[in-house]
Amino acid sequence: MAKRALTVDDSKTMRDMVAFTLKGAGFDVLEAEDGVHALSVVKGQKVDVVITDINMPNMDGVTLVRELRAKAEFKSTPILILTTEGGDDKKASGKAAGATGWIVKPFAPDKLLSVVNKVCP
Secondary structure, eight states, rough: OOOOEEEEEEEEHHHHHHHHHHHHTEEEEEEEESSSHHHHHHHHHHEEEEEOOOOSSSHHHHHHHHHHHTTTGGGOOEEEESOOOOOOOHHHHHOOOOOOOOEEEOOHEOOOHHHHHHOOO
């Protein structure tokens, strides 16, 4: 059975790039355009890994991480932040919210898959 990933980004191009990379590695991919949409997409769904941007309308990525961690079914789900933000303060806020890891855009497909496979074996 294929693992399922949720990719969250307000850029359709970025969602498409992440989804293309993950689908090529055999993942089933769900997509959402912001944190609010992500919460509705995962309702009742099992997800093996979440990859989210930080800067999005309606609900940012750090808030999404916090909201997912508050749900029993996402307590141990790997959540990766994929963003252009690389500052230590942003990384600290992501870690405090419960993010598993941090990847800075632009990403190399092999590096993304390496990190995903590490946190989601």
